[in-house]
Amino acid sequence: MAGPACLSTFHWPANLSMRRTAIAEVLILSCLLSDVGGVICRSCNLSIPFHGCLLNLGTCRTKPGQFCIKESFAKGGIQWFSIKGCTEDRSECFKRVVKHYEIRSSHCCHRPLCNF
Incomplete structure (x- = not known):
């Protein structure tokens, strides 16, 4: 009977550290993808x-009322x-200006990295 108890005690710390790591990864991922701190945009x-x-600035994080653009x-x-x-406000979203064969358009979204 001492054999199985020894084995379960031996594996318990490894499983605990793996569980802690998995829980930490889930918490970090949920914080990155949640809307609490805004959305991460390219x-x-x-x-x-x-x-x-060519001029990479990395990422930005939206504030309330802002979107990825x-x-x-x-x-x-x-x-x-x-x-x-990231937009300053909603007025920048979904504009389309057509002049002399030129088109400037904007598209907004509100999911992480949706403006890729």
């Missing part, structure tokens, strides 16, 4: 198609560049 001052972000600039039917980040 932040880039210049993104070019087929090259990606992606603004695009197209000319002659070709997208030239885009800008990604």
